[in-house]
Amino acid sequence: QVQPVESGGGLVRPGGSLRLSCTKPGNIFRINTMGWYRQAPGKQRELVAAISGGGGTNVADSVKGRFTISRDNAKNTLYLQMNSLKPEDTAVYYCNTLQRSFTWGQGTQVTVSS
Secondary structure, eight states, X not given: OOOOEEEOOEEEOTTOOEEEEEEOSSSHHHHSOEEEEEEOTTSOXXXXXXXXXXXOEEEOGGGTTTEEEEEEGGGTEEEXXXXXXXXXXXXXXXXXXXXXXXXXXXXXXXXXXX
């Protein structure tokens, strides 16, 4: 199975912004509820944002008002716009379906530090 490919992470100061992208061949993003997950060192992987096939979105309370999930069906790409980043947002970020049905990709590292 072809894994998703996440990109866009990096080192950013508190209060900064990053835009993550996730791509995977096929039209699967359009028909599945997709999610962005993150895993910080020593912690379990958690869902931070999701977008349904119809475009409805939901985000975790910890990132509400700061993170926005979106999708470009023509490009088979999922995005996560992250604003007002905090040190506690530091983690490896992944995309997958809500059922976690894909083989996990490599993820993209986000580090928020001054």
